[in-house]
Amino acid sequence: MKYKQVFKNGKVVTEHRYLMEKHLKRKLRTDEDIHHINGNGLDNRIKNLMITNLKEHPKYHKKLREIKMSKVMTEYISTEKLAEIYGVCEEVARRWCRKGKVDCKKINGRWYIKKDKENKDEQ
């Protein structure tokens, strides 16, 4: 993930840590981590920043991934589903994706195909 950086006292620091320290009027401890609530590491508005710690921080990202994935699944279908709709095997569906024959995107190594309005839920 990309973060904005600032130059502070001769050192390069991440802007979100710098802004949070300014907001709290104290130094952040090394075990304190800053999480970007909306998942955008460049959105350093104070309301988008929260203090967490190294242990808890990954949990927020897991949650964000789950939310993102559930959004994807309302607009996209899996290759398994595509194969089922067209009566082909999943390998064929994956090949269509690789060759760009369908409107799709790859997420975590799996293909997801944009739901087709005409073919919506096969009917």
Ligand SMILES: [Zn+2]
């Ligand atoms: Zn975070």
